[in-house]
Amino acid sequence: MQQYDFLVEKNFTESYLRYRDAPIAIREAKCLEQMYPDIFEDIKAGDKFAGRIKMSLIGFSPEPGGLGYYCNTPAIRRLLEENEYTDAFRAEMEDMIAFWEKEKTQVKVRNAFPPEIAKALPSDNWGKEPLAAAPLYRMAGSYLDYGKLLDNGIEGLEKTVAKRKEAAKAQGEETELFEAMEMALQLLSRCCMYYYRQALGIAEAQEDAEKKAEWEEISGALKNVASQKPRTLREAMQLMWLYALISGTINYGRMDVLFGDYLAKDLEEQRLTMEQGQELFNGLWQLIADRRTTWNGRVILGGRGRKNEKNADRAALLAIEASRVIKEAEPQLTLRFYEGMDSRLMEKALETIGEGRTYPMLYNDDVNIPAVSNAFRISTEEAEDYVPFGCGEYVINHKSFGSPNGVINLLKVLEITLHNGMDSMTGKEAGIRTGYFSEFKSFDELWEAYTKQVQYFIDALAVQEELEYRVMGETAPCLYLSMLYDDCIERGKAIFAGGIKYLGGTVETYGNVNTADSLTAIKETVYDKKLLTPAQLLAALDADFEGYEKEKHLLESVPKYGNDDSKADDMAVKVHEHICNTVRAQIEKVKLHSYLVVIINNSANTTMGQLTAASADGRKKGLHMANANNPWSGNDKKGLTALLNSLVKLRPDFHAGAVQNMKFSPELFRDGGAVVKSVLKTYFDNGGTQAMISVVNRNDLEQAMIHPEKYSNLFVRVGGFSARFVELEKAVQREIVSRTLY
Numbered sequence: 001m002q003q004y005d006f007l008v009e010k011n012f013t014e015s016y017l018r019y020r021d022a023p024i025a026i027r028e029a030k031c032l033e034q035m036y037p038d039i040f041e042d043i044k045a046g047d048k049f050a051g052r053i054k055m056s057l058i059g060f061s062p063e064p065g066g067l068g069y070y071c072n073t074p075a076i077r078r079l080l081e082e083n084e085y086t087d088a089f090r091a092e093m094e095d096m097i098a099f100w101e102k103e104k105t106q107v108k109v110r111n112a113f114p115p116e117i118a119k120a121l122p123s124d125n126w127g128k129e130p131l132a133a134a135p136l137y138r139m140a141g142s143y144l145d146y147g148k149l150l151d152n153g154i155e156g157l158e159k160t161v162a163k164r165k166e167a168a169k170a171q172g173e174e175t176e177l178f179e180a181m182e183m184a185l186q187l188l189s190r191c192c193m194y195y196y197r198q199a200l201g202i203a204e205a206q207e208d209a210e211k212k213a214e215w216e217e218i219s220g221a222l223k224n225v226a227s228q229k230p231r232t233l234r235e236a237m238q239l240m241w242l243y244a245l246i247s248g249t250i251n252y253g254r255m256d257v258l259f260g261d262y263l264a265k266d267l268e269e270q271r272l273t274m275e276q277g278q279e280l281f282n283g284l285w286q287l288i289a290d291r292r293t294t295w296n297g298r299v300i301l302g303g304r305g306r307k308n309e310k311n312a313d314r315a316a317l318l319a320i321e322a323s324r325v326i327k328e329a330e331p332q333l334t335l336r337f338y339e340g341m342d343s344r345l346m347e348k349a350l351e352t353i354g355e356g357r358t359y360p361m362l363y364n365d366d367v368n369i370p371a372v373s374n375a376f377r378i379s380t381e382e383a384e385d386y387v388p389f390g391c392g393e394y395v396i397n398h399k400s401f402g403s404p405n406g407v408i409n410l411l412k413v414l415e416i417t418l419h420n421g422m423d424s425m426t427g428k429e430a431g432i433r434t435g436y437f438s439e440f441k442s443f444d445e446l447w448e449a450y451t452k453q454v455q456y457f458i459d460a461l462a463v464q465e466e467l468e469y470r471v472m473g474e475t476a477p478c479l480y481l482s483m484l485y486d487d488c489i490e491r492g493k494a495i496f497a498g499g500i501k502y503l504g505g506t507v508e509t510y511g512n513v514n515t516a517d518s519l520t521a522i523k524e525t526v527y528d529k530k531l532l533t534p535a536q537l538l539a540a541l542d543a544d545f546e547g548y549e550k551e552k553h554l555l556e557s558v559p560k561y562g563n564d565d566s567k568a569d570d571m572a573v574k575v576h577e578h579i580c581n582t583v584r585a586q587i588e589k590v591k592l593h594s595y596l597v598v599i600i601n602n603s604a605n606t607t608m609g610q611l612t613a614a615s616a617d618g619r620k621k622g623l624h625m626a627n628a629n630n631p632w633s634g635n636d637k638k639g640l641t642a643l644l645n646s647l648v649k650l651r652p653d654f655h656a657g658a659v660q661n662m663k664f665s666p667e668l669f670r671d672g673g674a675v676v677k678s679v680l681k682t683y684f685d686n687g688g689t690q691a692m693i694s695v696v697n698r699n700d701l702e703q704a705m706i707h708p709e710k711y712s713n714l715f716v717r718v719g720g721f722s723a724r725f726v727e728l729e730k731a732v733q734r735e736i737v738s739r740t741l742y
Helices: 007-018 024-035 073-082 087-103 105-111 115-120 146-170 176-204 209-225 233-247 255-268 274-291 309-325 343-354 365-376 410-418 443-475 479-483 495-499 512-528 534-542 549-557 566-588 604-609 640-647 671-685 698-706 730-738
Strands: 058-061 068-071 133-135 298-302 332-337 361-364 386-389 393-396 400-409 502-510 595-598 661-664 690-695 715-717 722-724
Touching: 007 024, 007 058, 007 087, 024 058, 024 176, 024 479, 068 087, 068 105, 068 443, 073 087, 087 105, 105 443, 115 443, 133 443, 146 176, 146 233, 146 255, 176 209, 176 233, 176 479, 209 233, 233 255, 233 274, 233 479, 255 274, 255 298, 255 309, 274 309, 298 309, 298 386, 309 332, 309 343, 332 343, 332 365, 343 671, 343 690, 361 365, 365 386, 365 393, 393 400, 393 502, 400 410, 400 443, 400 604, 410 443, 410 502, 410 512, 410 534, 410 604, 443 495, 443 502, 443 512, 443 566, 479 495, 502 604, 512 534, 512 549, 512 566, 534 549, 566 595, 566 640, 604 730, 640 671, 671 690, 690 715, 698 730
Parallel strands: 298 332, 332 361, 400 502, 502 595, 661 690
Antiparallel strands: 058 068, 133 400, 361 690, 386 393, 715 722
16 A cells, blocks of 8 residues: 655645745635645546545645644654654654644634633543533534525636625725635636546546446536536536535535425426436435545435425435435435425435434424524524534524534533532542532522533633634635625625624533433432432542442432423423523623524533543443433433423523434334324424434344444434444443433
8 A cells, every 4th residue: 555645735834834924815725726636536436426535634624624724643643653754754744743733723722712711621632531611623514505606606606706806906905815716716616627537537438338428427517517507416416516525514505405496407308317316316425425524414405495395395305215225324314394394205204214214303493493593693584594514503504603612511510519619530620619519508509609610611612612713714714615605705704704694603512411410319319308418429429329329329219301200300491591591691792693502412422421420310420421402311211202291391492403312113113103203293293393313123232232243234313413333432332222212
């Protein structure tokens, strides 16, 4: 195998140094020219479209490679260790690493932290250290206006930018942003031609007439979209896909709206049959899957506010079928539904879910649109264009940004509260001094101390979010994002420098349910019934219940969230409303349009749980925490109806997304899934916002842990994403097995 030559990384660094003091837009454009098309990978046999990518180890992106200008130092050093390079080459690479470790955007963000923020957020290593809160470095959740791209084509966008540039000149404004946009569009066109030549070469090498014709069609589409706006479904998909790759966008938006009219026109003009249309969707799905973004890859179907509902529905049915037959973890297919929508979509969705595909995820527009309108403080019409990205965070399609750039572990916050600002696992100061647990005379005093700790960390995370946007805006305009986000070209400003209307932020919260159950247990056993003293409870927790089995059993016997029990559920509501309101109120302090909680949970409930001490709900040290809004493993003992009744008690109208994972047995889907349909209808009618459904049986999960080679097509919802069960870490597998199966 040939050694990695680091040519892209070296050329990128040289370009950055050459244009270091140039306008930031020009610098970005020149640096991108050193990445593309070099990091595009060859078309593979069987591909329906061109476009595969492997991010360089040094480069620029909003998220896939890292935040802004990034350097993957561990990967570079690993290659240097595993291969034979000269000492001179190694020294050159170490010099390059040293440069980027000071110059990369993430470091600039961290270095800009005021002292009080650095104290509250002392480390970025939340996966290895027991932290209550930590920053995340990324510009996540971009949803581009691909409709604008397809309606205009590259040439049309160039004309739009050129016209705005001339207007800027006439008004004496700076034009560098528009010049850089023109350079970026020319680069995109060259990338289309790069792949055109490759596809044409493959076509010319074919001996089979049918295969030759297909490759000629692929190459022809690439040549056409290099300049003209797309005319066919194939061309539309091709241009959209290459733009997604070059822009660093990893969620793809309302594809039924985007492609519905192209499909309808191709069918009407007999350029395409439904079967051929299905093949194109399947081909695009495979490329999305092969990109392997893990927590992203969202494709949205259905929902109110579609301008072409009939054509979009036809495309949506092909999209759902693609997710049924392409057995991969991505794309993360999402169906927004509402009263009066074509019933075929929900029927097809439940059929696909029932086969164990986990897709599509179901989102209830009749609840979510009013909730989004209230949470984001926008009109109902704008809220109709909400789109979940990643693990389930909401933004407004190509109008708003809401990168989740902070995490908070509420159960760790409670742990710190009970120990007067100290982390019980490290013995070090981790929060603020709010008083000793033994001195609190009432539950209200404990609650007040807990809320002060939460406020301390949220204040820091909100400042950090605003700061990260500011540094990014000062560093680079993110040209490809800015061109396809509303208002940026018109305002003459980049996306993170005043270009978009709604620049918001989000914070991922973990441990919400365990925190609520722990507070319920403390209230009942320590304050209401006085069965334990604060000292006895702390001793049991600090000993991880070793020698305190009686106390553990007592804490476990207290009512738990997920059973439609008012005592437990009221506390869950209290914790939920407090964190959501505390976060939402931050916009009075920072310059963001919105700052909202997301309760989405990837596998971080397991990762953070491993770094969290024993808790008063009876959970032992190091065990996973509850996933998102769901009860902790096995605590929902009163059946499915009781679980769903608990879920709908948590208000959805002041956060930016929460997920509900449900694990159903295949038996529930027998006889057309009548039981599931009835249960889901009641849940959604009662205010349920969303459902992510895994259809599995426990035996398959247990056997897959023993014989993974036999279960490669066993898919599950982990949190806000799906995965092959056998590819998950053992701790995550155990957490999934422990969930209640209905």
